Amino acid sequence: MKKTILIPGGAGYIGSNTAYLMYKLGYKVIIVDNLFHGQSFNHSWAEFIKADFTDNEVLKNIFSKNKIDAVMHFAALIEVGESVKRPRDFYNNNVIKTIKLLNCMVDHGVKKIVFSSSCAVYGNPVKIPLDEDNPYNPISPYGKNKLCIEFALKDYADAYDLQYVSLRYFNAAGANIKERLGEQHNPETHIIPLMLRAIKNNKIFKIFGTNYKTEDGTCVRDYIHVKDLAQAHVLALKYLDNGGKSNFFNLGSEAGYSVKQMIQAAQKICNKEMKIEICDRRPGDVDILIADSSKIKKVLGWIPKYSDLDFILQTAWEWEQKKIL
Numbered sequence: 001m002k003k004t005i006l007i008p009g010g011a012g013y014i015g016s017n018t019a020y021l022m023y024k025l026g027y028k029v030i031i032v033d034n035l036f037h038g039q040s041f042n043h044s045w046a047e048f049i050k051a052d053f054t055d056n057e058v059l060k061n062i063f064s065k066n067k068i069d070a071v072m073h074f075a076a077l078i079e080v081g082e083s084v085k086r087p088r089d090f091y092n093n094n095v096i097k098t099i100k101l102l103n104c105m106v107d108h109g110v111k112k113i114v115f116s117s118s119c120a121v122y123g124n125p126v127k128i129p130l131d132e133d134n135p136y137n138p139i140s141p142y143g144k145n146k147l148c149i150e151f152a153l154k155d156y157a158d159a160y161d162l163q164y165v166s167l168r169y170f171n172a173a174g175a176n177i178k179e180r181l182g183e184q185h186n187p188e189t190h191i192i193p194l195m196l197r198a199i200k201n202n203k204i205f206k207i208f209g210t211n212y213k214t215e216d217g218t219c220v221r222d223y224i225h226v227k228d229l230a231q232a233h234v235l236a237l238k239y240l241d242n243g244g245k246s247n248f249f250n251l252g253s254e255a256g257y258s259v260k261q262m263i264q265a266a267q268k269i270c271n272k273e274m275k276i277e278i279c280d281r282r283p284g285d286v287d288i289l290i291a292d293s294s295k296i297k298k299v300l301g302w303i304p305k306y307s308d309l310d311f312i313l314q315t316a317w318e319w320e321q322k323k324i325l
């Protein structure tokens, strides 16, 4: 019999790319998503339920009709800057609702979860590249949300025999063009789509701060192709299925690019100049985030294949131009 995976937030950017991969591997995929980020989901390979992922009736119905083997949980509010302005919404969605989901799993005897965490749990890292030994010091409500859930997962694992893998993403980027799976947040806040739209529409791209402690003064980030992220989820579930202990992993490409370097790279891919404006810092941003992903490579055997920056930008550019939903 096919194994069944419940994917809250599976119509989102990383969720949909992972859900597709699970389907390709022969799983039955059930997505619960309220399309909060303004995206559309027109794919026949998943059972799609448009709802809040904590809707009691919806969950009761899913759990009574299916034997859920595992949950992959992506449903979250994601903008770091917004989390500083609206912590209430972020704690409600990312913490309270996720705890409800965990309770529901416990009540229905679902024992495995792969959780979308973030490198934001570390705040300003003590050591770069950033391995899992860095102390937790989140500076944004978003990072604190993710850390709250990681603590809860540990407690639930100890008390209720839940097994989890928490994946601490760095910056997801790029698209799966063939399967029409790319970034479609509304409003968009991420650097790559905003840069590419500035180029495409002859609009201004705003650099948020040039006085960071980096070589050129702009923030440095680690961009990882969404297909490599999706593959890590598959391996995480396989690891749990094989009896692996609950665990957490950093997940990035291990290369760092400043905002100014990203602008150069995007201009090269698009073969066009971008109009730029220097603006104030965005609240919640840290200077440098570059992953040390050795742990996930060693323990899960994860090998990134698509995270070369030019390939990331090429697929993102193609997505921006065609965007067939």
Ligand code: UDP
Pocket (backbone or CB within 6 Å): 080, 171, 189, 190, 191, 192, 194, 205, 206, 207, 208, 209, 219, 220, 221, 259, 282, 285
């Ligand atoms: N950024 C920027 N202008 C923008 C959007 C983002 O300068 O219009 C910067 C942002 O300050 C950060 C980096 O680009 O240093 C990556 O931001 P993004 O929102 O893409 O991801 P985050 O790191 O917040 O998850």
